[in-house]
Amino acid sequence: MGNINSCWTAETAETSSSCVMKTATTAHNFTVPNYSLLKGMGVGKFVSSTTFSAGGHKWKIRFYPDGNKATGHAAAFLCLCSGAPAAGVHTKFTLSLLVNDGKVHADSKASSSCITHTFEAKADNAWGFTDFIEMSKLHQNCFTIRCDLTVIKKPSKMQA
Template sequence: MANHDECLAKTSSRCITETFTGTHDFEVTSYSLLEGLGVGKFVGSSTFSVGGYDWQIRFYPDGDREANEGAYTSVFLFSTERSVKVKFTLNLFAREGSISVLSAAKPYTFESAGLTYGYTKFVEKSRLLQLNDFTIRCNLTVIKEPRTHDVSVVVVPPSNLHDHFASMLKCGKGADVKFSVGGQVFDAHACVLAARSPVFMAELFGHMKESTAPCIQVDDMEPLIFEALLSFIYTDTMPDNLYVGANMPGLLDAADRYGMDRLKAMCEQKLYSSISVQTVAAALALAEQHHCVALKDACLRFLSSRDVRRAVKATRGFKNLETSCPSVVMEFFDMPAPLP
């Protein structure tokens, strides 16, 4: 018997609501000359089109109704269309900026031709008499009828490029270059290494090319660190079992040595996050050696306290710092005043 779930077809549809937005500015000059036009009488803007429909701003200098006693002006949006849904605002601007910003746009439906929507109490006449010249701006969005159509379901899987490269590194198929590191041999693909590292590019294809060497010797590096370097080159990530504090000095050195800026920044961040009394001296030495500005700044901020510097001087890391970077010790630990 067939599995019921396997017989279910997956379909999809989508509802789309199109909108069209436009802005029209209606400039009014010499308002004082319009006062006295009469309640219920308006001056209109030119007709403008938004969303395929025609619109007009109607401004009532003495208001649109007697109930306001002529104290307020009125403004409305007029349409000759029917069955049109919109959102709009009517704002008033003076030359020096907005003086009346009305509430957020609300939806209205012009169900029949000749309807108007707007504001009976727009702005007090007394305020407009002081301005005399101003602009009424209509921001209008026409909302079309929603429509639904079928959508074919295409599930796009996430990128697994890094998995393919990791598999290629692991199986060694197509490898064309060998490295000897601490007695261990690593197979790799020259084009991948060159694409990721300017140093490998020069070493494998440039003036540093070792054309006759069957296996390139890598000195002063642990096999585990070189393995981690290759893993990063192929996948742009670092395995959790290799991305640990004990490996950071070696990884930072490898990243700096082969021009791997992203890996260098990752190592710098890892060292930054683990700064303590016990680790700051070693971190400062690494920062100085590999020109890690952010890491060095973080170490110096940590050492800004005289008590912290005193505690750091008692650690093994400080003893190593005295040997590897005596100038740093003289500059930052032997100063009588606290660090800035």
């Protein structure tokens, strides 16, 4: 028997595809100008930013000066204001505490953490940090909470 490869001539066809992720990225700055006036408003009480848009959805930043739980920490959360589809809204975001000319506060735990979270279809849709910063370490009366938010759309397939 001869070599089986000598029986035909083969041409190799090559195909490829790629997954294209569509994203929408927005940054929103929420300035808190009089923190000293907000202290003492009570655990679970919050102030919120104006609504901003990203990825076809409405969002807000919530800041709890006395914490959302009795922990000794101020808390910060990203809130989805518009309803989420059944599949949820897939996101990556950061919440940073900025002070003095836009510098990140050294004691803010959240500033170095990028969160990946899917906001589900439910009434109170918030995700963030109950321990955003220790209240005893927040001495500035004016600061900014910056949210860098990327909404990740459903991937689509493209063929080349």
